[in-house]
Amino acid sequence: AALLWRGYALPPVPAGVAPDAGTASAGPGPKDAGPAFRNSIAVLPFTSLSADAEDAYFADGLADVLLNRLASLDGLKVIARNSSFKYKDRNVDVREVGKALGVATVLEGSVQRAGGRLRVVAQLVDTRDGSHLWAQTYDRGREDVFAVQDELATDLARQLLDQLTESDEQALTARSTSDPAALELYLQAVQVTLPGTIGRQDWERVCELVLAALRRDPDFVDAWTLLATCHNQVAFLAGTERDAVESTRRVAQGLAASTRALQLDPGNSAALLVHAQLARRDGRAVDSLLMISETLRRAPNDVEALGGDGLTRNSLGLDPRLAERSLRRAMDLDPLSAPTHRQLAFALTRQGRFDEAKAVLDDAIARFPGFSPLRLDRAGIARIAHGDHEAALVVLGAGLGEASSRIAMVEQIAMQYLDLGAIEPFERWSSRLAGMAPGNEIGQARIWLAAVAGGRAAEALAVARTPSPTSTTSLVNAYAEMAMAAGKPQAAIDILLHQLPQIALDSPAPAYFQAMSELGSIVRLSLALAQAGQADTARRIAGDIIRDARLSMLPGEFACQRAALAAVLGQREAALAALREHVARLGPDGYRSCVGLRDPGGAPLPAWNAMADDPAFMAIDADFTRRRAAQRARVLAASEPAWPADVPDPLAAP
Numbered sequence: 001a002a003l004l005w006r007g008y009a010l011p012p013v014p015a016g017v018a019p020d021a022g023t024a025s026a027g028p029g030p031k032d033a034g035p036a037f038r039n040s041i042a043v044l045p046f047t048s049l050s051a052d053a054e055d056a057y058f059a060d061g062l063a064d065v066l067l068n069r070l071a072s073l074d075g076l077k078v079i080a081r082n083s084s085f086k087y088k089d090r091n092v093d094v095r096e097v098g099k100a101l102g103v104a105t106v107l108e109g110s111v112q113r114a115g116g117r118l119r120v121v122a123q124l125v126d127t128r129d130g131s132h133l134w135a136q137t138y139d140r141g142r143e144d145v146f147a148v149q150d151e152l153a154t155d156l157a158r159q160l161l162d163q164l165t166e167s168d169e170q171a172l173t174a175r176s177t178s179d180p181a182a183l184e185l186y187l188q189a190v191q192v193t194l195p196g197t198i199g200r201q202d203w204e205r206v207c208e209l210v211l212a213a214l215r216r217d218p219d220f221v222d223a224w225t226l227l228a229t230c231h232n233q234v235a236f237l238a239g240t241e242r243d244a245v246e247s248t249r250r251v252a253q254g255l256a257a258s259t260r261a262l263q264l265d266p267g268n269s270a271a272l273l274v275h276a277q278l279a280r281r282d283g284r285a286v287d288s289l290l291m292i293s294e295t296l297r298r299a300p301n302d303v304e305a306l307g308g309d310g311l312t313r314n315s316l317g318l319d320p321r322l323a324e325r326s327l328r329r330a331m332d333l334d335p336l337s338a339p340t341h342r343q344l345a346f347a348l349t350r351q352g353r354f355d356e357a358k359a360v361l362d363d364a365i366a367r368f369p370g371f372s373p374l375r376l377d378r379a380g381i382a383r384i385a386h387g388d389h390e391a392a393l394v395v396l397g398a399g400l401g402e403a404s405s406r407i408a409m410v411e412q413i414a415m416q417y418l419d420l421g422a423i424e425p426f427e428r429w430s431s432r433l434a435g436m437a438p439g440n441e442i443g444q445a446r447i448w449l450a451a452v453a454g455g456r457a458a459e460a461l462a463v464a465r466t467p468s469p470t471s472t473t474s475l476v477n478a479y480a481e482m483a484m485a486a487g488k489p490q491a492a493i494d495i496l497l498h499q500l501p502q503i504a505l506d507s508p509a510p511a512y513f514q515a516m517s518e519l520g521s522i523v524r525l526s527l528a529l530a531q532a533g534q535a536d537t538a539r540r541i542a543g544d545i546i547r548d549a550r551l552s553m554l555p556g557e558f559a560c561q562r563a564a565l566a567a568v569l570g571q572r573e574a575a576l577a578a579l580r581e582h583v584a585r586l587g588p589d590g591y592r593s594c595v596g597l598r599d600p601g602g603a604p605l606p607a608w609n610a611m612a613d614d615p616a617f618m619a620i621d622a623d624f625t626r627r628r629a630a631q632r633a634r635v636l637a638a639s640e641p642a643w644p645a646d647v648p649d650p651l652a653a654p
Helices: 002-006 053-071 081-087 094-101 142-160 166-172 180-193 200-216 221-240 244-264 269-281 285-298 303-316 320-333 338-350 354-367 372-386 389-401 403-419 423-436 441-453 457-464 473-485 489-499 516-531 535-546 559-568 572-586 588-593 606-611 615-637
Strands: 040-043 105-114 117-126 132-141
Touching: 040 053, 040 081, 040 094, 053 081, 053 105, 053 142, 053 166, 053 180, 081 094, 094 105, 105 142, 117 142, 132 142, 142 166, 142 180, 180 200, 180 221, 200 221, 221 244, 221 269, 244 269, 269 285, 269 303, 285 303, 303 320, 303 338, 303 516, 320 338, 338 354, 338 372, 354 372, 372 389, 372 403, 389 403, 389 615, 403 423, 403 473, 473 489, 473 516, 489 516, 516 535, 516 559, 516 606, 535 559, 559 572, 559 606, 572 606, 572 615
Parallel strands: 040 105
Antiparallel strands: 105 117, 117 132
8 A cells, every 4th residue: 555655766867977998899989978978869770771671670670679678777768669760761860869859879770681691780879960979780690680689789788888787787688589580570570569559450460470489489578578468459459449358358368478478587577567557457457556666666767667657647546746757757768659748748737737737738739730639638628727618629629630630629529519508519510520430429419419409308318328338438427417407317327327337336335436537427426316315325425435545635636526525425514625625726617527517497416405505605606607607608609610621521411
């Protein structure tokens, strides 16, 4: 428990020192650049000079192996593959690379295999002026690939560090296999993964290649680790394709592969990390975080572990300052990672540092315009933190021009209007969505809302009681809220329990949540139970949740939820204090899940009865109602986001 809540201490990155005068070099010596200059490097993809174009995998794999070995040294800042390999097949100026990646040196190289010979040329370049600091050529027999790997890694490390420890030497020459054919199959698999974002068929190919390598060498630890990663990725993609059975099967296969890797090499940090990732996918987020913490103890510069630490702390609602620390370090090592920018902005948002979060997101949107979650988060800050739906719609509308993110923008524009109860514009945008993505649940939600708007209660409830198993959390919560507002709390209960399978109303087992995204749904469930007259069950669930330490880690972060839960429990003063805290931090628009809900008569839901005669509560409630009505009026009076002129509008389609 102490490890989980207090976190771990990241050791500082040691500064580089002056070069050893006795180090051998085939090129010019390093410049007198001061101690901070030499301890940062980006390994760019090697160029393949082999006659066979398909031999390129060997050059890519050799660079990847070298990068991973250097990254194991505490004294170096080594840019992650995700960022450095974005320069593959590009004619780049190393000075610009140095600025973009924040490094003082860049390693370039070439690989040529012809007949029985292997020739590798490597050169270390100063990113200040593009001059060469060191160069070496390795000309060996083709079967000497392992020796070349070892020598190149060691020679380069000696150029960057004054002295190599015994553990450094071991890390630089560590071999996971001694079978050249198994290594070739493994490197082919690595080469498939290099684009970063690949599809399910590509990952299936990775699995095939790694399994072939393991048939040659059953003790190939790196191959077992990559196999576990492969199953992890296929499990994720199967989940997005709504194949829950295959996703579960792949998680089990991945855990078996990572377990085998750890049996062969208990100290292998890469194997432990993928085991942690699979545990998180298996629903064991706390176990995952503890394993990630151990990974970082072993490999404090592992960028995937740093990112996973930040993401898991964010999803569990743990101290965002620790999440921020890990994510800033991850971004330093992998500056071209859009997901890391997003998670850092989330950690800042959780601390109420909205201006900083907006700055991170604005910078990331400019760098990665096609990564739609960045715009969604930026719009969310405008809406939730400032109650400004107009600004949120502007941000989303600006993303309609990007083909890769258009569907996500349309979906969230529709949800903005739905959140304000603006049915007509919601139906327009959800109709667009249905035309672009026929299976999208929000696109189909217009059917439900049309029934509500038309007074066809039976039709609306029939749709609401049979939600899709893959419905988004936001849509499920919207259905539940509207059912409560229509005076049909049992429909809301049915919808929410479908979304929260871990909660059984007839069981004394505590209600719990694995991710913060589930918290809002559980709060709505307790409100719906109170409205349905199931006060004892509502109080039991509210009590389980409000005692969770995550709700009080930061002042204000979960004030709205705490207020609603306290109201269900009849804790009047606690509920009022939480509401005041919420107003001070986020403003009144965030009351959507608490004060903002109304019964059919327009009064607050029954869960708030304990507050009904409190003047302070009524003042807050009246202010919220006024502000929300004004915001709705402004949004309806304003122009809707403009559809791109060069893109056919789905509304105009026959």
